[in-house]
Amino acid sequence: MARRTTTARKTGNTVLAWGVGLLIFFPILWTILTSFKTEGDAIAIPPKFLFFHWTLENYVNVNAQSNYLLHFWNSVVISLGSTLIGLAIAIPAAWAMAFVPGRRTKDVLMWMLSTKMMPGVGVLVPIYLMFKTFGLLDTRVGLVMILTLIDLPIIVWMLYTYFKEIPSEILEAARMDGATLRSEILYVLTPMAIPGIASTLLLNVILAWNEAFWTLLLTASKAAPLTAFIASFSAPEGLFYAKLSAASTMAIAPILILGWFSQKQLVRGLTFGAVK
Amino acid sequence: MGKISLRQVTKQFGDVTVIPSLDLEIEDGEFVVFVGPSGCGKSTLLRLIAGLEDVSGGAIEIDGVNATETPPAKRGLAMVFQSYALYPHMSVRKNIAFPLRMAGIDAAEQARRVENAAKVLNLTDYLDRKPGQLSGGQRQRVAIGRAIVREPAAFLFDEPLSNLDAALRVGMRLEITELHHRLKTTMIYVTHDQVEAMTMADKIVVLQAGRIEQVGSPLELYRTPANLFVAGFIGSPRMNFATGAEAARHDAHTIGVRPEHITLSKTEGHWQGTVGVSEHLGSDTFLHVEVAGIGTMTVRADGEVDAHYGDRVFLTPQADKIHRFDAKGIALK
Numbered sequence: 001m002a003r004r005t006t007t008a009r010k011t012g013n014t015v016l017a018w019g020v021g022l023l024i025f026f027p028i029l030w031t032i033l034t035s036f037k038t039e040g041d042a043i044a045i046p047p048k049f050l051f052f053h054w055t056l057e058n059y060v061n062v063n064a065q066s067n068y069l070l071h072f073w074n075s076v077v078i079s080l081g082s083t084l085i086g087l088a089i090a091i092p093a094a095w096a097m098a099f100v101p102g103r104r105t106k107d108v109l110m111w112m113l114s115t116k117m118m119p120g121v122g123v124l125v126p127i128y129l130m131f132k133t134f135g136l137l138d139t140r141v142g143l144v145m146i147l148t149l150i151d152l153p154i155i156v157w158m159l160y161t162y163f164k165e166i167p168s169e170i171l172e173a174a175r176m177d178g179a180t181l182r183s184e185i186l187y188v189l190t191p192m193a194i195p196g197i198a199s200t201l202l203l204n205v206i207l208a209w210n211e212a213f214w215t216l217l218l219t220a221s222k223a224a225p226l227t228a229f230i231a232s233f234s235a236p237e238g239l240f241y242a243k244l245s246a247a248s249t250m251a252i253a254p255i256l257i258l259g260w261f262s263q264k265q266l267v268r269g270l271t272f273g274a275v276k
Numbered sequence: 277m278g279k280i281s282l283r284q285v286t287k288q289f290g291d292v293t294v295i296p297s298l299d300l301e302i303e304d305g306e307f308v309v310f311v312g313p314s315g316c317g318k319s320t321l322l323r324l325i326a327g328l329e330d331v332s333g334g335a336i337e338i339d340g341v342n343a344t345e346t347p348p349a350k351r352g353l354a355m356v357f358q359s360y361a362l363y364p365h366m367s368v369r370k371n372i373a374f375p376l377r378m379a380g381i382d383a384a385e386q387a388r389r390v391e392n393a394a395k396v397l398n399l400t401d402y403l404d405r406k407p408g409q410l411s412g413g414q415r416q417r418v419a420i421g422r423a424i425v426r427e428p429a430a431f432l433f434d435e436p437l438s439n440l441d442a443a444l445r446v447g448m449r450l451e452i453t454e455l456h457h458r459l460k461t462t463m464i465y466v467t468h469d470q471v472e473a474m475t476m477a478d479k480i481v482v483l484q485a486g487r488i489e490q491v492g493s494p495l496e497l498y499r500t501p502a503n504l505f506v507a508g509f510i511g512s513p514r515m516n517f518a519t520g521a522e523a524a525r526h527d528a529h530t531i532g533v534r535p536e537h538i539t540l541s542k543t544e545g546h547w548q549g550t551v552g553v554s555e556h557l558g559s560d561t562f563l564h565v566e567v568a569g570i571g572t573m574t575v576r577a578d579g580e581v582d583a584h585y586g587d588r589v590f591l592t593p594q595a596d597k598i599h600r601f602d603a604k605g606i607a608l609k
Contacts, residue, residue, distance in 0.1 A: 169358075173357060175327075176328070176353065177374050177375035
């Protein structure tokens with residue numbers, strides 16, 4: 001029997017869904033709105049929602065005070081670089097764990113995941129000292145390295161889950177058909193795993209783009225990505241909410257746009273394997 | 277050529293021994309069926325021959341050459357999997373051409389061989405479709421097509437029909453047998469279905485717990501099973517067994533009579549029993565008769581037989597068709 005839904009109930013659910021959606025989106029909306037206010041309007045009590053003096057001066061000031069393009073480029077290099085290197089390491093690793101598991105494969109996977117449970121600050125001092133010794137502080141190479149290492153467990157796990165979904169008989173069929181290991185990975189495994197690899201890539205670009213702890217602590221100016229660019233506007237001489245909001249908006253805009261255009265892929269990536 | 281020899285092959289997974297020690301000769305051009313209940317090691321044995329699993333001991337020779345350490349790609353064998361294992365992102369044409377492409381055969385020759393295979397398997401109209409757009413039977417034919425284009429030394433089939441519905445299975449069974457007559461290439465076929473084994477094989481290898489129970493032609497196995505296991509496994513419905521006094525009268529520990537070797541009578545006979553369930557198949561009727569002191573016996577009777585639940589009947593085994601077994605279950609001559 002089909003479940004009965006009344007119109008009133010449907011309307012109620014719709015309103016509730018929109019309400020929850022807006023609640024989640026509100027901080028981002030407020031940041032964007034604040035970025036168009038004057039500093040005075042930004043801290044006004046009661047808060048001004050839409051009726052205030054709209055201005056672009058914060059964007060002008062932010063661009064005058066700092067080099068947005070440099071930070072943007074750093075973010076691109078760091079997030080893409082760490083993700084691509086991560087994938088290059090993780091694809092063969094996940095292949096091995098999914099298709100030729102050993103007795104300890106499960107333990108290795110758990111151990112990798114366990115590194116994500118440790119707070120980053122726990123290893124801050126040794127990593128900082130290593131970076132200092134090897135001259136990696138405030139370099140993009142250093143940041144790509146640390147972000148690759150931090151996100152590698154997640155990349156391996158995601159790919160491992162996708163690869164597990166591919167029936168091993170298909171790879172065995174390729175072997176019987178005369179494919180070498182290289183041909184097997186290149187012509188059979190990778191084309192079948194492309195959706196999974198794409199989702200992993202997108203998700204990790206976003207994770208790396210938003211990573212703030214290490215990027216703030218290990219950079220000063222040259223290699224600072226957009227996270228550091230935002231932070232630079234919470235100055236000791238006081239908080240300039242409007243400018244901070246303008247910087248934040250500029251920092252999250254690229255990733256928001258990327259996320260918007262790839263939402264289908266992302267949703268598929270996050271729910272993959274749940275329904276089959 | 278496709279002569280395959282297994283010499284003292286063993287296989288262990290960790291501490292579990294799947295195949296203790298096994299010797300087997302498969303002649304060139306033979307259709308050999310490995311049959312046995314699930315978990316008997318028949319698929320493992322096929323995978324050892326294919327090279328998809330490494331042997332724990334012993335040697336595998338293909339055409340007299342030791343192939344024990346040869347990777348699957350270099351053994352010159354083709355395999356058809358139970359799940360078809362087609363490449364979902366490639367068209368039927370590309371699927372069939374894949375082994376040729378891996379072998380570095382030029383495009384014109386690839387196209388020619390794919391067309392040929394498609395013609396043989398009635399796939400010409402489907403060459404540009406993806407596997408997802410095909411029915412189960414068509415997918416199975418693509419899998420066979422992918423195997424035949426390579427002109428392998430032998431074909432390995434791993435329960436290829438078990439994912440198909442009953443009607444299609446009978447059709448594909450005929451097609452594969454037909455293909456064997458045409459190609460005259462060695463085929464090794466794994467199944468748990470004794471009907472497939474009986475109808476297709478030149479030679480049946482009955483396996484249980486990784487051991488070969490008997491090797492022989494379908495009729496040899498049917499007529500002279502070497503032991504209780506083979507006697508019970510080959511033939512449908514199953515052979516009836518009796519122990520105790522009835523067996524002692526034949527100087528045996530156990531005797532066996534096939535349902536088709538028992539004569540049914542309303543008036544007189546060797547055993548008296550009560551009819552239980554009767555299964556009418558049209559051409560035949562299988563009667564399950566409860567015989568005092570022996571148990572339920574299955575009788576294959578005429579399709580039009582007039583016997584009903586609770587009827588009293590008499591059964592007589594054909595004297596020359598009684599199989600005798602000793603206490604260990606080995607057939608007595």
